[in-house]
Amino acid sequence: MWNILRSFSRIFVGATFVFSGFVKAVDPIGGGIKFHDYFQAFHLEWLMFLGLPLGIGLAVLEFTMGILLIFNIFPRKTTTLSFIFLSFFTLLTLVLAIFNPVSDCGCFGDAIKLTNWQTFWKNIVIMVFATFLFLSRESLTSPYPLIRQRIFLLAMILWVAGISLYSLVHLPLLDFRPYAIGTHIPSGMIIPDDAPQPQYKTTFILEKNNVRKEFSEEDYPYDDTTWVFIDSKTQLLSEGYQPPIHDFVLQHPEEGNITDRLMTLENPLFLIISPNINHIKEKTAIQLAELQQAANDQGALFYLVTSSSLEDAEKINRSYKTNFEFLQGDETNLKTIVRSNPGMLLIIKGTIVGKWHYNDLPAASRMQNPLSTALKLQQKKRNNLLIFGYVALIALLAALILKSNNQVKP
Known part of the structure; x- marks a missing residue:
């Protein structure tokens, strides 16, 4: 029973890290931009030059931790590192959810957009399994000899770093943004008739007999003219529907x-x-x-x-x-x-x-013939993606083939 739970926790946490790291790796510039948002929000503009390196480094770290967890490589060290990593980012996302300095944490890049509170609760769920792994780390062992674990680790770092660097000097291998090839821009700007509208809450500040009081639109004293208007404030409760393309202006x-x-x-x-x-x-x-x-x-x-x-x-x-x-x-x-x-x-x-x-x-x-040129470019891009995929598949198959029956503790 406990072994099954440990295996599920290891694969669940690992798969989350793999997905999160991969979608960041294919868009390193996007990761750098997100770090810039954080630096601005926390008044750390002097760190702006680190945005891109940190974006690539975070993608490589997340993907590598995830793949090591899934294939049970260096399980004790990886479990400890993932627990520390998640602890830090769970606290960070709580701060983001409360104070909202940035609207999107960027945890899944542009592939999946989550609000700060959704991100926090997502981290809480993952943290439950990561904590269980951390507390039971002494019972974790790897079925691979140490040298093979090291080779696998190096191969995965080089592979995901290669994807990130390729996407940096060319274009992202996968494009999750609303301007991907094939997008009809005018359609992406349409707002459906039944789309949810933005919701606001307006508070009025009135004064009477030197006493100030706040009123909402529901309890505003319309019939009592002795109240004197002082100020009002409006709070956005819900943004409503926002089309995928909403700021494309030439x-x-x-x-x-x-x-x-x-x-x-x-x-x-x-x-x-x-x-x-x-x-x-x-x-x-x-x-x-x-x-x-x-x-x-x-x-x-x-x-x-x-x-x-x-x-x-x-x-x-x-x-x-x-x-x-x-x-x-x-x-x-x-x-x-x-x-x-x-x-x-x-x-x-x-x-x-x-x-x-x-x-x-x-x-x-x-x-x-510009259209033909564009189609040939897309074929080349698909071929490059297949090459990266084949290399990753070969590495993973090699790890399975080389599996040893000896239980080696890292």
């Missing part, structure tokens, strides 16, 4: 908001996304200018979208002798659209059909 410096017009174009639309335009290097700018010329020759539209000032944007044209046409958008939204600065989107009739990291921009000569 602002033209002269024509204003042209989002709707661009999303209904028959011709292909290329958007270069650059939250901070000063990060664009000369080599990349020249390559984008060549793509712009090739796209325009095929009747496609080509814009550079940034949250930087138009003055900074025009400096790019002057410095690199380019002729980009600029649009402006929200910085947070642009960072969400594509994890690359700059990155390129191909949109046809409002649907995202292609996304490129600046390291993977196609040659200008391939712009004669």
Whole structure:
């Protein structure tokens, strides 16, 4: 009975860590952004430079702890580490739930969004099983020789770190954000007629005979005119329905908001996304200018979208002798659209059909058929994902094949 409970606890806690670590590993920039949110919330802006390294490190740590628990590798050490890890983050999520400095803890990246209270109670459930494992750690043993456990540990660290680094210098292998390839942007902005509306609570502060009192909308003394209004405060109780895409706005410096017009174009639309335009290097700018010329020759539209000032944007044209046409958008939204600065989107009739990291921009000569180029990119991305999957499968099968009958305590 106890052995069954220990095995279930080990696999349950381990699977949670594996999922949490993997969805962070495929989006290291997103992890870095979430750390930046934490640093700002707790007034630790001087740690901003650690955001990306900590995002990758946390993903590797969570995934590795989870896979070690599942396959019973270094069970005592891993159980102790996971207990300490969960204890810290359970306390942290309690603070987040009470004071709400950030709206989303980011524990499952963009794959699953939880409120801070949902995250806290989720951690409490996992903590029950992690505590049981920690208290019974002396009875845990591994069926693998020590050298094989070390080899397995190293292989898993290299594998998940490899996924994270690949997703950093290219694009995430899996895209959980609302701007994934295949997304029809206008549909993602629709609010259903029966969607829940935001709920607010308004409190009125009134004064009478030098005594101040608070009233709600229900008990407001409408018939007693001797009360004098002093102030009011409004509290958001429920945000209501929020569409997956709610802040996608493309602002033209002269024509204003042209989002709707661009999303209904028959011709292909290329958007270069650059939250901070000063990060664009000369080599990349020249390559984008060549793509712009090739796209325009095929009747496609080509814009550079940034949250930087138009003055900074025009400096790019002057410095690199380019002729980009600029649009402006929200910085947070642009960072969400594509994890690359700059990155390129191909949109046809409002649907995202292609996304490129600046390291993977196609040659200008391939712009004669942009849709074909986008489809080939997706095939390459699927092949890379399969390669990573096969490597992981081989490593896991090797661990099972090499299983020893000797019980070796770590």
